Amino acid sequence: MEFRSVLVTGGGGFVGGNFVRLALRERPSWALTVFDSLGGPPRPVLLGLEETYPGRLRLVRGRVTDEGEVKALLGAGPFDAVVHFAARNPSGQDGGDPLAFAEVNVLGTAMLLEAARRAPGGGPSRFLHLSSYEVYGSSREGIFAEDSPLNPSTPYAASKAAADQLTLAYHRTFGAGTLVTRTTNIYGPFQSEDKLVPAMARAAAAGKPLLVFGDGSNTRDWIHVDDHNRGVILALEKGRPGQIYHLGARCEQSNLTLVRSVARFAAQALGRPEEDVLALIRFVEDRAGHDARRALDPTKAEEELGFAPRVRFEEGLRDTVRGILTDR
């Protein structure tokens, strides 16, 4: 399936913004509209793109929870595809505001789906909701496949599961071209400072403690943002409506291993002895609703979409840490 006009909600964020950069580079026929609240300082991830790719990027400021704005956006279009990154994500130790998750992630998705369905000309032929493997909760046994039962541990994860179900129901009920990707933990350039990799890198630079929850044995599965976003493009172009695709890089790491890697790369970037930075690691009490193990089986995306991550984890993480510490 080919596209010309693609709407990217949340295109000012970490993953969405990297998607915009990648799509402008690797899909020259696409014109992109970014719909984002774009609050706060100008987004470094989008800086200079309008000049570099003239006529191919349009920024629209708005909120997915504003029904009028969403209707106007989709009504004007026309868009061949919608890639829905916009979401409220957890931040900080309290896990964030449960009501905001319900409002932005669930109601916002519902507004986009409904506006897309009612858009002139039948609306976009593809609508992809970006979701997370947090919807599966925790598992000691193994890794999650697309048909694993939903078991979200937190209000955030529940809101993502909810938006997934809404998205897929639009295919089942209305025959809409909706689909879902779910991914693991993402790292890469332009990630916000409160996330694990940037937070650890900056703490290392500042000589502050590197806090590890519990005993650090909780595992997460990691993927570079560009690998993830190549998977999103493949899912848009080749994925079947009504389906879920896992975008993972088969890269499961204990949190302690991950923090130790970041510490080592930070030491290299800073020109300090590795053992000095590793000595900053401290263990703190685990968070409520913190899942013990989470990993994704990406077989379906590999087989159906030809999805194949390219970035080796050690290299990707080293470059990311160096980028953070040299203020790239």
Next chain:
Amino acid sequence: MEFRSVLVTGGGGFVGGNFVRLALRERPSWALTVFDSLGGPPRPVLLGLEETYPGRLRLVRGRVTDEGEVKALLGAGPFDAVVHFAARNPSGQDGGDPLAFAEVNVLGTAMLLEAARRAPGGGPSRFLHLSSYEVYGSSREGIFAEDSPLNPSTPYAASKAAADQLTLAYHRTFGAGTLVTRTTNIYGPFQSEDKLVPAMARAAAAGKPLLVFGDGSNTRDWIHVDDHNRGVILALEKGRPGQIYHLGARCEQSNLTLVRSVARFAAQALGRPEEDVLALIRFVEDRAGHDARRALDPTKAEEELGFAPRVRFEEGLRDTVRGILTDR
């Protein structure tokens, strides 16, 4: 677990109102607060209850989507338990307004959960969300157990699945006393006129066609509203937080069989020949997202809660149809 003060959201509706009647009768120590938009004409289901049970029923008019009202309600309380019936349900052939489902069923539930969590004194010890077996979608193979995967076919079903996940996440993340019951198709007195049983009974009385979707072979599982609500009381009193309980009566019927039964009972109530009313049955094109088969396995509720339906289907349906046609 024993309760004194119980909040019933949506207590002016069909299932919630019948719950209020049953609880006033069978749990004399409970004082009930009904929170309901109570729009439209006075609700027959609640008529006279305040006089019959003095000091035990309080009606509060409000909307679960109004954060201020919900906070004030839960903040004042105090409630030992919340039974959350309030929901926007599908009506008519188009399946209703998808945005209203997301707003009322998901955001409304999120607002109640959050207000309950932040209520003085730790909030209610139990919060029960009433859900539907529609969250499982369709199955040709068998009947659904509590751990069957979520696969909602419609935006309504997706919104109920979403609210379930939010409710259970409050247990996993915050340790709240939240739980979920899921039920089958409910029938009984005071059901709104657009639902299958009342609609068919009234159409029969008016000599209008009795419309059956598809070939009528789609099956649904039926339970009397009082049996269902006894299960809700048991789940509140004996259910474990974080759990889902199925309230079903093991009474699966094809839609055609159900409509034929209603037609026969309507004929009896109206004193007309059964074959005249049966001749009104017409087959019409199936609805979008209409699940082929849906039935519930209530074993867990039977074993853990001692749940045991009492109303025989033929008797319950006959009484219900007679009640509708004699304007009880």
